[in-house]
Amino acid sequence: MVTMRKMKLLTFLILLVFLTSFFLNYTPTVVTTIWFPKQMVIGISENFRKLMKLPPRSCTCSHCVNELRVSHWFDERFNETMQPLLTLHNSLMEEETYSWWLKLQREKNPKNLNDTIKELFSVVPGDVDPMLENESVGCRRCAVVGNSGNLKQSQYGSQIDEHDFVLRMNKAPTMGFEADVGSKTTHHLVYPESFRELGENVSMILVPFKITDLQWVVSATTKGTISHTYVPVPMKIKVKKEKILIYHPAFIKYVFDNWLQGHGRYPSTGILSVIFSLHICDEVDLYGFGADSKGNWHHYWENNPSAGAFRKTGVHDGDFESNVTATLASIHKIRIFKGR
């Protein structure tokens, strides 16, 4: 992997030197040697970067989360080539991935995946989020905000809002809880059954656990024909089509295989958000994960401490997931703010 990247980089540099000297030597006038070659080289290097899949941004933080050779445990799990978002260009799934994903919620008579994806990308953009590709942020600091009751009276709000990206998930509200959870959201991860209406400029990241979830995106932004999956779901949503992103099913499997090592039936939105952030951020801070100081697992907007006891659902392995985030923190890849 490392040698591959070195090779790519070497090839890329040799080509750059060659092309630069070519243009410097052969452009006819002094004026063009000043501006023309540089523009050309920038244009070429952009395309090379895309072609060779070099990371689109360079990280300027003192420690970047994707650095390898800091922890063997991390290097064994982290796979930089995995693409977190489903796009027009990476939607072809391996048979094994597809059949694994199809079993997650044991959907009856699923529609054809290829047809569904085609329909989906006729409605939502099939390109990577322009915000994620933004090169003007040299050190991208992210806050991943879970929904734990440990956020109550934490006063983390302003600290959370200082991050470049703030990721939230499922039913999480901010209104009325700003002092503890902040008010900024750049990305919100949901599935149809956990949807809540989002702020105007928030990107919705749909986490699909079945084919219907992809169909629901199309339906909810157009005709509103789907009103029920295993529970009632919103028929129409106000989120703009351009602000909708799709979490890649192959990335869900990657989280399950590499990070959870097969624990639980499938990963929770929480751990999916954390691993997602390892791939799109340079620094990761976690808020609102885990139990509160009394050991209760509930949501910060609920008063009943036993509510939201998702830990014991049998679908997700909460203990194993906590161990993964705790281990990431112990090797200084992420920071966990435990609240109260």
Ligand SMILES: *[C@@H]1O[C@H](CO)[C@@H](O)[C@H](O)[C@H]1NC(C)=O
């Ligand atoms: C990383 O993921 C890619 C794409 O799925 C796969 O081909 C490759 O084998 C993986 N690399 C490692 C080291 O697991």
Ligand SMILES: *[C@@H]1O[C@H](CO)[C@@H](O)[C@H](O)[C@H]1NC(C)=O
């Ligand atoms: C989707 O299309 C690909 C290639 O076009 C094909 O190999 C695959 O079997 C199709 N999958 C389904 C579920 O129809």
Ligand SMILES: *[C@@H]1O[C@H](CO)[C@@H](O)[C@H](O)[C@H]1NC(C)=O
């Ligand atoms: C890119 O980041 C800069 C600096 O934070 C910001 O001003 C700009 O709006 C961003 N562009 C996009 C497309 O998000």
Ligand SMILES: *[C@@H]1O[C@H](CO)[C@@H](O)[C@H](O)[C@H]1NC(C)=O
């Ligand atoms: C959303 O973005 C637009 C354009 O950048 C801006 O004018 C508007 O104030 C933003 N709305 C919110 C709620 O942040």
Ligand SMILES: *[C@@H]1O[C@H](CO)[C@@H](O)[C@H](O)[C@H]1NC(C)=O
């Ligand atoms: C995670 O679990 C392993 C195995 O049970 C244990 O040795 C390790 O201490 C745990 N790590 C943390 C940070 O809790």
